[in-house]
Amino acid sequence: MNDCPANFKPILYRRYMDDTFLLFNDPSHINPFLSYLNSQHPNIKFTSVLVFFFLIRIRFPRDSSITHYILKKYGKNTLDLYRKIERNSFRSKKVEKDLKFLEICKCYGTIPDFIKFRVYCPTFQTTRTYRSWCFDLLDWEIDKQKKKIPTIKKKLEDDTTLLTSCISYFDSKCLLSLNERNMEKKLCKVDFRHNKKLTKLGIDLNKKVDKNKVIFNFSDRILSDEQKEVLSLGFDYCIPPSTIPHNQFFLCFEKLCHTIKNCEIYKDRWNHITNSISTVAHDTYKKFKCHVKSIHTPYPSLTLLIALRDDNNIVITKPDKGRGVVILNRDDYFSKLNTILSDSSKFKPIMSDTATHLLKLEDKLNRLLRSIRTSIGEMTYNLLTISGSKPGRLYGLPKIHKIGQPLRPIISAIGTFNYNLAKFLVQLITPLTTNEYTIENSFSFIKEISDLKPLRPVTMASFDIESLFTNVPLNETTDIILNKTTSSLLNSYGLNKTTYRKLLDIAAHNSVFTFNGSIYTQVDGVAMGSPLGPCYANTFLCHHEQTWMNDCPANFKPILYRRYMDDTFLLFNDPSHINPFLSYLNSQHPNIKFTCETEQNNKLSFLDTSITFHNNCFYTSTYRKPTFTGLGLHYLSYIPHIYKLNSLTTLINRAYNICSTWASFHDEVSFLSKYFTTNGYPSYLFYKALRKFLSQKFNPKPASATVNKDIKYIKLPYMGGLSFDLRKSLNKILRRCYPQISFRFVFYNNNTVGNFLKNKEMCNSELCSNVVYLFTCPSCQARYVGSTSRWLRHRILEHKGKSIRTGLQLSKPSFSAIREHSHLHNHPFSNTDFKILTSHLNRFDLIIAESLHIQTMKPELNNTATATTLFTI
Known part of the structure; x- marks a missing residue:
């Protein structure tokens, strides 16, 4: 109090415990003094509510009625005005909460009971027409509630102004504060009723993913609760677009017209068809602006994402494994990547100008292609010829499950000078990437392991290769590819061994990328992000593991060896065979080092499967790594509903195919039910998808004979319900004019949280x-x-x-x-x-x-x- 500035110092300051009574010369002194007190100590925070509460208790004792006080001091008209303010205050807040309840119902595709209307036949309630009418009523109710809010608030504002002019300043503050306190109790009951209704409709807003498991903040920045709420939705969460660029919108329809331009049927009506498509496109674009304003769903504010994006002290990225959000200090992020690039055996800086170096690489590839243009054909030549390429961009994904969060380097290779060449060569190398020891996917592995019936107990083990991609020797693997690729296959593509090697060298040995303004090339190992990466790694291992297995001593050779990329599943007759076999493999090649994990309590995890050996039989169930965060595609994400249904069906199908017993399938279904609920899905939707899936499995419908049609895909921006009206209008035009073509409409929304938080280096x-x-x-x-x-x-x-x-x-x-x-x-x-x-x-x-x-x-x-x-x- 001694240090308090005199221009807002109270004339009286009395405190009892945490309640303080103050007298000021002017009401405008209250807030400056409150701010002054709150700035004095980090642990002490004052609120003006407590000040008023103390004064209210003095002015309005518990044994005295507020009604009696107002009536006695100011008269009946003032009392009526105060009661009117009470009613309108509650109405204003209640209408806002009712509106939020209705918006949530619409967002989740559920119909509140009071919207439903009785029909003669109850089965009509399941029809699309009935639901459409119900949602129309829901929209009208939402619009009605939205129109109420400004009217009520205007009345409340006028009445409050009138009240403050009729009574003293102190009494007005006390009465309005009391009104706020009483209103909060009433609104709690409103929230309880709404939550009860939502729970009855299968919507539980209280169940959410654990933010602490989804967000890994290793930076110095402290996130607000609102920012945590947005980031916990994940990078794939889609937000409604506030606008769609005019030219981007009409590009889709121009492509549609060019797609059907050369179709044979109804060429004489071509002008009529294009005019109809044009009319539909323009009408939809005009409606879109109104449609954006009518989106009622509670989507996050973009200002929160923009504030995070514009913070130059942090980097926001995905984790290396699992879904989530990782926040690192930018200096730490750059330091870790620079440490990786300092390995001269893997990476080498290029001192020449970026444009000069890229042009040199383009010329090298184009000269080679011109020399073989006749043999490979004009189509392949045009596909592989490059102009205007850009360097790859290096970024890192943090390994959150390891100490210090090391980064896995990834090179974004799309648009690089040899990207199309690498994709072309993949189809030639693919036959070399499989052998008797490789597995296609987890489903084929489960089928094979389930059919095994060992006559004696066996021991399971899992081997993993350390940093496979960066340790694959390029020259050696290129020689393996050349020796194993048949001349007949090369001839079918117009190539010979010499030109094939030159193409492989250009595609695999010239991985050029930029980082922090500098340009680098990868000296050895295949780049993570290159199309050739998996092919080179698999070809190298397929060649060597056949030799390794053939030459392996019989006294510790595994009875089963199956590999998927760098993960290997093995069965041994005795646990003592594991370490000798591990040592044997690690001695075969200087670049390849295996690590081992053995079974625990007859259980072992491999890929996404947990394998149990019991009574000479293998049982399988789903497995999730410790990096699993529980984050999935959120139900409120602004994407077509069919995508959300497909996410349900996909995981149910995965559970059905992986789980070998009904007990494990039941456990997985219980887990999925909780998983989808925490990601915002109504519980009824999950069980509806489950019933449909099981019904199709046990009562499959016979396939009906249909005429094969030419399929053409049409890509359109997603605009909510407006997109489906657009699809309906286009189908009406196209099916009538082109009955021989099946048009498939694919909706997209690139307005994701991840797109707001891009951390890849931008190209000049x-x-x-x-x-x-x-x-x-x-x-x-x-x-x-x-x-x-x-x-x-x-x-x-x-x-x-x-x-x-x-x-x-x-x-x-x-x-x-x-x-x-x-x-x-x-x-x-x-x-x-x-x-x-x-x-x-x-x-x-x-x-x-x-x-x-x-x-x-x-x-x-x-x-x-x-x-x-x-x-x-």
């Missing part, structure tokens, strides 16, 4: 390719829209009339509308005058996107209306 805009760009003249603001599948910097050099190799001025450059405008009006331009509008990996999508931007922006410097024909704009 001038090294971006497959982009639509916008040029704006700095002098007169004239615009030009173009597209390029090469680097943007190369296209800018062409506009300047310079060589893309040397950067020198060309004597006869190709025509450029930008350069002509610059010379004609003496308007110089620079690289900064070019801006990327959008990017598409597919060249066809790129041309359509360019045409859409030209059509909508009407740039002054473009000579043509569009780059290709448009049908919907």
Whole structure:
């Protein structure tokens, strides 16, 4: 009190335990003094409610009625006004809670009992029409409640203002504070009723995933409860899009029109079909803006994600195994990756310029492809020829189950110069990746192990290879691939041994990536993220393990050896055979080191299966690693409902195929019921999916004979119920005109939590390719829209009339509308005058996107209306 500033110091300060009474010269002094007290000690926090509560107890003793006090001091009109404020305060809060209850019901696809109406035949209540009408009524009720809120709040505000003008300042504060306290008790009863109704409908909002198991915060940042709530939804959680770019939306319909353009039936009605599609597209886009405003589901605020994304002191990423969210200090993250890159036997820094090095690698590949163009064919040549590639991007996934959280290095290889080549070579190498010891998946393994009936007790063991991908010797594996690939297979692709080796060397030995502004190449081992990674690792092991098993001494040789990638399941006649066999394997190759895990109490986990050996029989059940967090696809995620149903069916099917007994299946079903409930799924939905699955298993319907149709997939943005109205309208048009084609509509929503928290290094805009760009003249603001599948910097050099190799001025450059405008009006331009509008990996999508931007922006410097024909704009 001695140090308190005089401009808001109370004239009286008296305290009894934790209650304090104060007198101020002015009401405006209360809040500054409250803030001053709260700043004095970190453990002591004062609230003004306690101040008022103390005063309220003095002014309104328990043995005295508030009604009597107001009536005696201010009269009946003031009492009526206070009671009116009480009613409207409660109504305002109750309507908000009722609205939230209705929104939750709509979000979960359930109908409250008061919305349902009686029909003559009870079976009508199961029809789609009945449910549609019920949801229409639910929407009307939600709109009605939303309209009530501002009206009630306006009345409450006016009445409160009138009350404060009629009575003293102190009495108004006391009465309003009492009203708040009394209202909280009433609202608790409202919450209890709503929770009871939701529980009856199969919705339990109190059961959620454990945030402490989902979020691994190893950083110095302290998360708020709201941020934890958002992050606990997981990276795959989808949020409703607030807007869909016009050109991105109509790109889907342009692709649809180009897809059906060459179909034979109803060509004479082509204009009518495209006009109908165009009408549907424009109507849907207009409705979308209204539809976004009508989304009532409780989705998280994007401001929380943006605040986390913009924090440059942390890195938010996924864990190496399991689902979850890991937060690291950026300095620690970079330090761990730099430690990995410091291993000169695996990685090597490149000192030359990134663009120069990539261009050199592109030229090397393109020269080789030109030399074999005739033999491999024009289609393969066009597929593998590269221009405008980008370096891979290195990032790390923390191993949260290990001390110190080491990182697993991953290279994002999409778009690199040898990515398409690697995908092409995978189909040639795949026959070499399997042998008698490999298993296809856990289901085939379970079938094999369940059929085994050993005549004597056996011992189970599991071997794991340390850092398989980075330890696979590239040169040795390439030699193995060359020796084992048949000439007939190579000839069918137009290759011979010499060119095949050159292609393998380029695809496997030139893994170039960037990190923290520097460029590196991987010297040995296959990159995690490259399409060749699993193929090289499996080919190497398949070749050697056949020799290892054939040469293994019989006195400790396993009776069963099965491998999936770097995990191996073994059966031994005696436990004493395990260590000799482990030592034998570790002595076979200097790059390969196995670790061992043996059975405990006749149980062993392998892949996602727990195997039990009892009474000379193997029994299997599902197994989850310690890194399992309980996080799954949340029911409130803004995606089509069928995706959520498929997640139920998938895990039920997995449980059915893995569990070998009904007892273990029952335990797994009980676990899945809790798992889906904590991820927001209504309990009735899980058991409905379970009944349907078992019914199909034990009472399968005979397959009906149908005419095979050509299937075409149409990709569309997901917009909630509006998407299904759109699908219905398009189906009505397309099925009537193209009965021989089955159109499958795939809805997508890229507006995920993970997309807001990307931590991969961004590529330099001038090294971006497959982009639509916008040029704006700095002098007169004239615009030009173009597209390029090469680097943007190369296209800018062409506009300047310079060589893309040397950067020198060309004597006869190709025509450029930008350069002509610059010379004609003496308007110089620079690289900064070019801006990327959008990017598409597919060249066809790129041309359509360019045409859409030209059509909508009407740039002054473009000579043509569009780059290709448009049908919907």
